[in-house]
Structures are given as structure tokens and as C-alpha cells.
Amino acid sequence: MEFCPTCANLLRYELPNMGRPARFFCPTCPYVCYMESKVKIKRKQRLIKKEIEPIISKDDLKNGPTTEATCPSCNYGKAAFQQLQTRSADEPMTTFYCCLNESCGRQWRED
Structure with a gap:
């Protein structure tokens, strides 16, 4: 989910059309964010479980x-x-x- 940086509304996704790349657009203000054709995959980081301390030893x-x-x-x-x-x-x-x-x-x- 992406949010508009100017009005903080949820951005909508629009598929590529007639040579125009895919984009996110704000339904209430003129903000538009065009998406690149190459998507960068973020590295996943493993969560480390904390050791649980007993309530009573x-x-x-x-x-x-x-x-x-x-x-x-x-x-x-x-x-x-x-x-x-x-x-x-x-x-x-x-x-x-x-x-x-x-x-x-x-x-x-x-x-």
C-alpha cells in the first residue's frame, strides 16, 4: 500500500495503457507516481526470537x-x-x- 505524500490518501493503481507505464495516482489531488519497469526486490531479514523469561523460576x-x-x-x-x-x-x-x-x-x- 502506498499513500499520497501531499494529502495522505491511499493511492490507486492503474495498469499500463497505450505506451504509458503503470502508475499510482491519488483520487483527490493531482499526484501521480509512475512505476519503473524493473522492480527492486527488498532483501528479507529473518526475525530473531527473543528468549522467553519465565514468570517464576x-x-x-x-x-x-x-x-x-x-x-x-x-x-x-x-x-x-x-x-x-x-x-x-x-x-x-x-x-x-x-x-x-x-x-x-x-x-x-x-x-
Whole structure:
């Protein structure tokens, strides 16, 4: 999409006709931009994904208060937990759990 530099309206495209090259023109003012026959292709640039930082680290969770919650992975009966407000204020808090079984250590959450 191209916009008119004088009035900022969306430019319309007109196909080549009777020896005249293709052009963009403004429907409200006399601005016209003729297109060249050769089109320059811009180089594509790869997007680099940022590393996602966890909301709560495993160490923060394991050092937190404990509760009797059953791990969905190993059925161990104790887990450390932490609560955070991840949504709007009128929504309930999200509870993050970490299994205290040394061989498991799974993390899960309840919204």
C-alpha cells in the first residue's frame, strides 16, 4: 500500500495503457507516481526470537510455601506454590505449583 505524500490518501493503481507505464495516482489531488519497469526486490531479514523469561523460576517456587496438592505427573502429595495476578484485577489469581518430589520436579498451574 502506498499513500499520497501531499494529502495522505491511499493511492490507486492503474495498469499500463497505450505506451504509458503503470502508475499510482491519488483520487483527490493531482499526484501521480509512475512505476519503473524493473522492480527492486527488498532483501528479507529473518526475525530473531527473543528468549522467553519465565514468570517464576524453579528456585523461587521450591523455596516458597508448601501445600497438599497432588502432582499430575507422579501423584506426589506435596507441592510448593506461588500465586500471581496474571490477568485483569477482576479475575482470580493464577496459582503456580512445583512438585516437591526430587525425581519429578514438574511445574503446573491452575487458573
